[in-house]
């Protein structure tokens with residue numbers, strides 16, 4: 449695998465391999481991380497804010513003994529319109545892999561033959577967030593032992609959210625896991641973007657679900673967020689075994705009182721980002 453832009457770059461085998469690698473790395477712990485990336489320089493380009501993805505890639509690189517080069521600098525990219533191919537041509541001798549959160553099209557780099565070093569999409573290219581999906585699947589596997597027979601409710605206001613797109617792509621490789629969409633906004637023509645259940649149905653259907661993955665409002669709709677928060681509270685009352693996931697950062701759709709729910713897993717999901725990103729870096733660079 450040269451780059452990781454979307455989940456389709458991995459396929460089922462690639463995802464399973466990375467989840468197994470992540471489990472091995474978690475078992476070794478931060479103190480036992482192998483120095484697999486000694487001598488490697490990992491470049492970061494973040495043109496949009498990030499707490500979890502940026503810091504977990506950085507920490508993953510450091511834990512595996514790589515050095516980290518912040519290509520974009522403290523103030524972000526100074527040239528907003530600069531093409532990815534130009535950036536690659538400028539920095540590909542400076543680092544061995546680039547982690548990128550930018551809405552660049554990766555095709556421009558591939559077509560120009562400039563992608564000498566692997567590029568990892570950190571959550572904007574092609575509207576995908578593949579390493580978030582790896583952390584999501586890893587967390588589900590950890591909670592249930594396997595993805596087999598899982599019924600996952602995915603709550604989204606719109607279909608275009610990056611973690612929703614990547615998770616839906618991944619679900620195609622895992623037919624043994626059923627994805628049930630809730631709460632997608634209607635298209636201007638009145639038809640839903642995707643077949644989806646109303647958010648209000650969640651409490652009644654909670655007993656048939658293994659987990660609910662809630663995503664933030666894309667339009668910052670207070671109304672939608674309040675509806676989701678109410679439905680979630682009722683759902684965990686009906687099914688106390690329901691695992692709750694969220695990519696974070698949260699909005700009003702995930703009220704803080706749900707942190708006390710015994711199966712809220714979103715902070716573990718964020719922490720699992722370390723193991724899956726260690727696996728991605730080690731695997732793409734052929735060191736793990």
Ligand code: CP
Nearest residue numbers: 498499500501695696
């Ligand atoms: N989930 C996620 O991508 O978080 P950050 O934006 O903080 O990286």
